[in-house]
Amino acid sequence: MWWIYALLSAFFASLTAIFGKIGVANVNSDLAMAIRTIVIVVVAWGIVMARGEFKGIHELSKHSLLFLFLSGLATGLSWIFYYKALQIGKVSQVAPVDKLSVALTIILSVIFLKEVLTLKTAIGAILIMVGTFVLIS
Known part of the structure; x- marks a missing residue:
């Protein structure tokens, strides 16, 4: 089920780039x-209020906050920085560079969260980086 949410996130992120460039x-x-x-x-707090999830705010630790x-x-x-880049650059180049965050997140998750870097994940991160450089050059 997580991958459905991830695909929806990617779809709306792509709309963010297009709408942002126009806006x-x-x-x-x-x-x-x-x-x-x-x-x-407004949207985020609307969702929290509509679902009655605000009461959980008192349970947040200082660490979480x-x-x-x-x-x-x-x-x-x-x-x-994203909006400044969109304003002066092509969305077809800005968006891929922004998505380098995926590869950077993989690297940082290994360093800070001690996640295991598998060969498959390392190859995927390298391909993301290479693909980004191909798109922007």
């Missing part, structure tokens, strides 16, 4: 990102 035309990239963020905040904060900070920085 950032003749608009300051930081303003565009801020508007996008408001929409995300710290890393959720850091994750949010990293996401925000990613979006700032």
Whole structure:
């Protein structure tokens, strides 16, 4: 079942790139990102409230809150740079470079999370990197 959610994520991420490129035309990239963020905040909190999941906020540990904060900070920085890149670059080149995050995540998961790097995963990460460089050159 996880792969269905992952495919949906990939589909909507591709729409994010297309809609973002159109939306950032003749608009300051930081303003565009801020508007996008408001929409995300409203949708995310709407889902939490509709499902009655807000009550779980009191159960969050300081450790979880710290890393959720850091994750949010990293996401925000990613979006700032992504929108700036979309504004000045071709979406067909920006999106693949952005997806280098997949290969970087594999590397960082081995370093920080002590995940096992299999030959198959290593080859996949290398192919992602090579494919990205082919697309942008």
